[in-house]
Amino acid sequence: MAESSRKKQGKVCRDCHRVVDGEACTVCGTANVSEDWAGYLVIIDPEHSDVAKKMNISLPGRYALKVR
Numbered sequence: 001m002a003e004s005s006r007k008k009q010g011k012v013c014r015d016c017h018r019v020v021d022g023e024a025c026t027v028c029g030t031a032n033v034s035e036d037w038a039g040y041l042v043i044i045d046p047e048h049s050d051v052a053k054k055m056n057i058s059l060p061g062r063y064a065l066k067v068r
């Protein structure tokens with residue numbers, strides 16, 4: 001699990017907590033994104049990750065633990 005970082009690394013989808021590159025989440029298809037988030041998290045193998053299961057993450061990728 002990656003350490004949290006104060007440095008902003010983009011926007012995060014409020015629905016699935018995925019870090020998005022643009023203005024919308026490619027997974028949810030929503031523009032419901034936030035720049036105010038904390039706790040950078042990289043999920044490589046969601047099927048074997050307890051954190052991914054807790055957060056209902058099914059796709060590998062970059063996520064945020066907390067989104068406001």
Ligand SMILES: [Zn+2]
Pocket residue numbers: 013014015016017018025026027028029
């Ligand atoms: Zn999403």
